Structures are given as structure tokens and as C-alpha cells.
Amino acid sequence: MTECCHDVAIVGAGVSGAAIARLLSRYQLKVALLEKEVDVSFGTSKANSGIIHAGFHHAGSLLKTRLELEGLAQFDQLQRELSFPFRRCGILVVALHPDEMGMVEHLWKQGLANGVSGLELCSRERLLALESKLADDVVGGLYAPNGGIIEPYRFVFSLVENAVLNGVSLRTSFKVVNAIHDGLSWSITSSSGEVLRARYVVNAAGLFADEVSRIFGAEDFTIQGRKGEYFLLDRQAKAHPSRVVFPVPSSISKGMLVIPTVEGTTLIGPTADACPDKEDLATDSTRLERILSSARNLIPSVSERDVITSFAGLRPVYGDDFYIAQSRKAPNLIQVAGIQSPGLTASPAVACMVRDLLVRASLQLTENPAYISHLDPQVRVRDLSLEERQTLAKENPAWAQIVCRCEQISEAEIIEAVRRGHTTLDGVKFYTRAQMGRCQGGFCTSRILKIIMRETGLTAGEITKRGGDSFVLEGLV
Ligand SMILES: Cc1cc2nc3c(=O)[nH]c(=O)nc-3n(C[C@H](O)[C@H](O)[C@H](O)COP(=O)(O)OP(=O)(O)OC[C@H]3O[C@@H](n4cnc5c(N)ncnc54)[C@H](O)[C@@H]3O)c2cc1C
Numbered sequence: 001m002t003e004c005c006h007d008v009a010i011v012g013a014g015v016s017g018a019a020i021a022r023l024l025s026r027y028q029l030k031v032a033l034l035e036k037e038v039d040v041s042f043g044t045s046k047a048n049s050g051i052i053h054a055g056f057h058h059a060g061s062l063l064k065t066r067l068e069l070e071g072l073a074q075f076d077q078l079q080r081e082l083s084f085p086f087r088r089c090g091i092l093v094v095a096l097h098p099d100e101m102g103m104v105e106h107l108w109k110q111g112l113a114n115g116v117s118g119l120e121l122c123s124r125e126r127l128l129a130l131e132s133k134l135a136d137d138v139v140g141g142l143y144a145p146n147g148g149i150i151e152p153y154r155f156v157f158s159l160v161e162n163a164v165l166n167g168v169s170l171r172t173s174f175k176v177v178n179a180i181h182d183g184l185s186w187s188i189t190s191s192s193g194e195v196l197r198a199r200y201v202v203n204a205a206g207l208f209a210d211e212v213s214r215i216f217g218a219e220d221f222t223i224q225g226r227k228g229e230y231f232l233l234d235r236q237a238k239a240h241p242s243r244v245v246f247p248v249p250s251s252i253s254k255g256m257l258v259i260p261t262v263e264g265t266t267l268i269g270p271t272a273d274a275c276p277d278k279e280d281l282a283t284d285s286t287r288l289e290r291i292l293s294s295a296r297n298l299i300p301s302v303s304e305r306d307v308i309t310s311f312a313g314l315r316p317v318y319g320d321d322f323y324i325a326q327s328r329k330a331p332n333l334i335q336v337a338g339i340q341s342p343g344l345t346a347s348p349a350v351a352c353m354v355r356d357l358l359v360r361a362s363l364q365l366t367e368n369p370a371y372i373s374h375l376d377p378q379v380r381v382r383d384l385s386l387e388e389r390q391t392l393a394k395e396n397p398a399w400a401q402i403v404c405r406c407e408q409i410s411e412a413e414i415i416e417a418v419r420r421g422h423t424t425l426d427g428v429k430f431y432t433r434a435q436m437g438r439c440q441g442g443f444c445t446s447r448i449l450k451i452i453m454r455e456t457g458l459t460a461g462e463i464t465k466r467g468g469d470s471f472v473l474e475g476l477v
Contacts, residue, residue, distance in 0.1 A: 005185050006030045006169070007363065009198035011176050011212050013037075014045035015152065015344055016336050017204035018159035019351035024358075025166035027365045032196055033160065033168055034188070036175035038467025039427040041156035043206045045344070046430060047281070047313030048228070049259055049270065050152045051244055053342040054091050054144035056111025056119060057254060064322045065114060068342040070349035072146060078348060082158035083377035084151060085262040090243040091147030092122075092131055094298055095139050100248040104142050107249075111144065118145040133241050133299045147244060149262045152344055153430040154378075161420070162375050166368065171196070172421075173467070176205075179216045181331050186216070200332045200363055202354055207278045207316045209337035218330035221323070223337060225278045225314040228253075228270025229287050234438050237306035239299045240266045247298060254341070256294035258302065263433060268295040268302060275314055283310040309440050315340040324350065326357050334358060378416075382408035403451070404444040406437020414448055418455040426466040428452070449473075 008024055010017045013035035021033045037043070055069040079086045095104050104121070111119045120126070120143040127141045128134055164170050174196075178189040185199045205212040210223045233239065240260055247255040253272035261267055269291050288304070295302040318338025327333040334357050336350060343350070359365060381389060381399060392412075393400035401411035409432050417431035425441075428434060428448055435441030435448070449472065452463050464470045 004197070006032045006196065006198040008032070008200045008202065008358065009034055009186070009188055009196060010202040010204055012043070012204035012206055012209075013040035013156070013160060013170070013172070014043045014204065014206050015041070015156050015159070015347040016206070016339050016350050017202070018045075018156045018163065019347040020202055020204060020336070020354050021163040021168045022159040022166075023348075023351040023355055025163045025168050026368055026371045028368050029363075029365070031163075031168045032198065033163065033170050034174045034176055034190075034196070035170070035172045036191075038173050038424055038464070039422055039430075040160045040170070040172065041153040041430065042426070042466060044313055044316060045156050045206075046153045047230075047311055048152055048341070048344060049230075049257065049267065050150050050261060050344070051091070051259065051342075052086065052088070052148040052150055053345045054111070054119075054147035055114050055116040056107050056142070056144060057249065057342075059110060060114040062321045063324065064342060064346060067322065067346035067349040067353065069114060069116070070352070071342075071346040074348040075148065075150075081373045082155075082162055082375050084154045084158040086148060086150045086155070087262050088146060088148035089260065090130070091144040091246060092127060092134075092243050093142040093144075093246045093248060094127060094134060095141050095248050096135065096137065096297055098139050101140055103248045104140060108142055111142075116144065116146065119143070120145075131241055131243055131245060133239060133301060134245070135298060135300050149244060149260065150344065151262050155344070157431060158375055162372070165375070166371055176212060176215060181217075186332075200334070200358055200361065201330075202334045202336060202358075204336040204339075206339065207314055209316065209318075209335070213327075213330075213335060213337070216327070216330045216333050218327040218333050219335065221318060221337070223278075224317045225275040225280075226317050226340070227273050227275035227280070227312050227314055229283050229291065229310060229312045230267050230269035231288060231291055231307045232309050232311070233266040233268065233302070233306040234308050235264045237266045237303065239295075239302040239306065240264070241299060245298050247294065256291055258295050258299050263436075265308075265436075266306075268292070270313070272315075278314060281312045281314070283312050285310075308438055322346070322350070324353055324357070326361055332361055334361070379413070381410040381413065403447045404432070404434035404437060406439050406443070407433045409434040409444075411451065414451045415455060418452055423452055423456050423458070424464050424466050424470075425449075425452075425472060445472075
């Protein structure tokens with residue numbers, strides 16, 4: 001079936017595609033957001049450090065640094081509008097040896113040259129005053145008060161929800177496999193044979209941006225995967241710092257960190273290893289020792305006993321910088337590729353740059369007078385007082401039924417997630433946090449399955465962990 005022509009089709013609903021879709025929804029445009037997975041934010045945007053970087057790690061001459069700084073500046077306003085979990089807790093870079101202070105000073109000067117405000121070169125005493133859990137033998141470091149932490153998938157969900165509220169058409173399970181330009185517009189075909197037409201295309205396909213570029217007959221380039229593995233520590237972990245703690249970086253990565261998540265758990269990692277298979281998200285328990293010992297160098301109270309799970313994300317690497325440009329080969333196609341770190345931080349600015357490139361390619365923009373910039377905050381039982389919980393439960397008893405005991409997530413919150421289209425176990429998990437606590441779904445998974453079945457009419461055997469053939473009960477029903 002062929003639909004009427006869209007103005008813009010965005011391929012990929014990670015944070016880049018979501019931010020672009022939301023920004024374009026301010027204008028009177030027909031926009032489609034195409035995602036191969038069953039839900040949004042199921043690519044690199046779901047598995048990263050969740051840090052809003054402060055603009056000192058890279059040279060100002062790089063595009064990614066400019067966009068990082070511009071993105072960083074937009075997060076307070078975005079949070080006011082979209083109510084996603086975000087906190088400017090500040091970032092520390094910690095030197096453990098006097099030799100490392102040269103690099104710390106370099107980062108400080110680089111940050112100042114980049115125009116970062118509030119950057120502070122710190123003595124040992126000042127660092128320990130900022131973060132008392134640091135190792136005793138730290139020698140000094142850097143403090144960037146503007147850096148912060150975010151729940152990355154909630155950020156993407158909010159961007160997409162707001163974009164959809166303003167008329168963007170979200171098409172999940174739409175894997176772009178073919179594209180033909182007839183001189184006026186693109187006909188884009190999905191793996192299931194659907195055809196969607198669009199005058200302009202944005203390639204924001206993350207790890208697969210090279211493949212999508214080839215599908216459109218655009219530039220030939222390669223995106224390489226670089227794996228980052230993490231361990232997640234329980235909410236009760238003594239090591240939970242109040243700020244993001246970085247070691248002094250190496251030439252290929254910012255090093256292994258200790259990160260307080262915005263939800264109160266602690267992340268340690270990531271590693272940085274080349275990964276030729278772009279679907280390989282396996283974690284390796286032998287890396288635990290390496291991650292733990294790096295983290296313990298910074299915060300000695302990091303304990304193996306607090307580890308509740310591990311996960312991995314793949315950085316989409318294209319040289320050293322982002323590749324954002326209008327294609328020179330394919331008509332009306334904008335490349336948004338190589339968006340490795342700080343892609344989360346930069347995403348609002350990436351969206352602005354893409355909008356400007358579309359305008360340069362003659363897309364006409366007219367403000368949408370009906371544009372709604374705000375989303376209602378998501379109600380979370382865990383954050384409510386007993387009185388507030390009781391009031392909600394009087395209206396709807398599902399608010400009083402706790403489904404996920406570790407994270408205190410109510411039945412009403414699970415229902416809300418499913419009704420908003422998050423019908424896989426992972427979709428519910430990322431939307432609500434149910435299954436993310438100490439027991440990792442041991443208590444709540446069967447309850448969540450029942451709610452999904454009731455709300456969607458799916459049978460137990462049809463429910464998947466994350467779409468495709470990841471059936472949860474395969475072989476059991
Ligand atoms: C270990 C690690 C740590 C990181 N830490 C940070 C951090 O702390 N702060 C920060 O700012 N950044 C960080 N990043 C970077 C950040 O996560 C990425 O820059 C960002 O998530 C990239 O988003 P994206 O939308 O470009 O790609 P993705 O999130 O991968 O989205 C691309 C989407 O395109 C879809 N797609 C692919 N092919 C097709 C097709 N043919 N048809 C339809 N859809 C398709 C995919 O399914 C996917 O959903 C980190 C990354 C990693 C891996």
C-alpha cells in the first residue's frame with residue numbers, strides 16, 4: 001500500500017531521530033519517524049552512560065563539541081517542557097597520580113577555550129569535599145558543575161510522545177530495505193513490503209547508518225561498533241556517588257566511570273572494545289574484574305555484592321567526529337551518522353542542525369500554530385506521599401497494586417505503558433522501570449505478562465522481550 005507523500009521521513013527512532021522529529025513537529029509538515037524495532041529507543045540510545053556531558057572532553061574544532069555545548073544548554077528548558085528525569089549533578093575528573101594532572105589541566109584549558117562556565121581545577125581537598133567517597137589517594141582533578149545525568153530511554157520516549165502529539169506519524173517495525181527516487185520524491189519500502197513516500201529523508205539509523213546510506217544510493221562509508229559494557233549496582237550500594245566520577249581519559253575513550261543514575265542506582269563502566277557484529281550485545285563476566293577494579297580505584301567502596309545486572313551498548317563509530325551533512329549523491333537526504341558519545345547530550349542541537357540543513361535544501365518551514373510544547377509529567381507512585389497514593393487509589397485501585405516491588409511500580413503505571421504502545425517486556429521496563437531493580441524481574445515478570453495479555457489480547461506465547469522472535473515463554477506454552 002502506498003501512502004500520500006510525507007514532507008520528511010526520518011529513518012531511526014533513537015535519540016537523534018526522536019529529537020529531529022520533535023523539532024520538526026513545530027512546523028506545518030507531514031513527518032514520518034521510521035523504526036525497524038518494535039519500540040523506540042531500542043538501539044544505542046537505550047544502553048549508554050546517561051550523562052549530559054559538560055563540553056570539556058573534546059577540542060572545540062570538532063562538530064561534536066559544538067553540538068555538545070549547544071545541546072547541554074537546552075536541557076533545562078527541555079526538562080521543563082517534557083518532564084523526563086534529568087539532574088545537573090556535576091561531573092568530576094579524578095587524577096590518581098601526579099602524572100595525570102597534566103591531562104587534567106589540558107581538559108580544564110580545553111573546557112575554558114570551549115566556553116564552558118564554572119569549570120574548576122581542584123586540589124585533592126576540594127575534590128574530597130565535593131565527593132567524600134573518592135579514594136584517599138586522589139591527587140586532584142576537575143569539576144564541571146553543569147554536567148548532569150538523564151534517564152536516556154525516558155528522554156527518547158518523551159521526545160517521541162511529544163512529536164506524535166504534534167502530528168508526527170511513528171511507524172515501528174518498519175525496517176527500511178529499499179528506496180527509489182522518481183525525480184520528485186522517495187518511495188521507501190519496508191521489509192514487510194509497505195511503501196512510504198517522502199520528499200526529504202533523514203538517515204539517523206545509528207549503527208546501521210552506513211547500510212541505510214547505501215539503500216538510498218548515497219555515500220559509501222562504514223560505521224564500526226565499539227562495545228561498552230556496564231555493571232549496574234543496587235540502589236543500596238554504598239558506592240553511590242553524588243556526582244559523575246570520571247578517571248583521566250585515554251585516547252579512545254573517556255575511561256571507566258562511576259555514575260550515579262538519575263533513578264538512584266549506580267553504573268560502573270563502560271569498556272571500549274571493537275565489536276564487528278553490530279547485533280552483539282553480550283556481556284562477558286571476565287570483564288567484571290576489570291570494570292570493578294577500575295571503579296574501585298576511584299571509589300573503593302564499589303562492591304561486587306551490589307552488582308544486580310550487566311548490559312552493553314555499541315557506539316556507532318565513524319572516525320573521530322559526527323557526520324552530519326546533506327548527501328552529495330542522493331537527492332534531499334541528510335546524513336546523521338557516527339553519532340557516538342556525546343550524542344545524547346548533543347541531540348537537541350543535532351536536531352537544530354538537521355532542520356537548518358533541510359531548509360538549505362529548500363524545505364519550507366511554517367510554524368504550526370497548534371504546536372504543543374509540553375507533556376504532562378508521568379505519575380510515579382514511588383515519588384508520592386502516602387496521602388497522594390491513597391487519593392489516587394480511591395479513583396483507581398490499580399494505583400495501590402504494586403507490581404514491581406523493587407522499584408515500587410504500580411499496576412496503573414504498567415497499564416499506562418502498555419496503552420502507550422510499549423507492549424514488550426523491555427518496552428514496559430524502559431517506560432516504567434519495572435524489572436530494573438534488585439530482583440531483575442524475578443517477582444514482577446509474570447504479573448507484567450498478565451497485564452500485557454489483558455490489555456492487548458495477545459496470548460502469553462505471543463509476548464516478546466523486545467520484538468522479533470524474542471518470545472518470552474517459547475517452549476513453555
Ligand atoms: C557505551 C556508550 C556510552 C555512551 N554514553 C553517553 C553519554 O553518557 N552521554 C552521551 O551524550 N552520549 C553517550 N553515548 C552516545 C549515545 O548513546 C549515542 O550517541 C546515541 O544514543 C545515538 O543515538 P542515535 O539515535 O543516533 O542512534 P540509535 O539510538 O542507535 O538509533 C538508531 C535507530 O535506527 C534504527 N534503524 C537502523 N536501521 C534501520 C532501518 N533500516 N530502518 C529503520 N530503522 C533503522 C535502529 O533500530 C535504532 O533504533 C554513549 C554510547 C555508548 C554505546
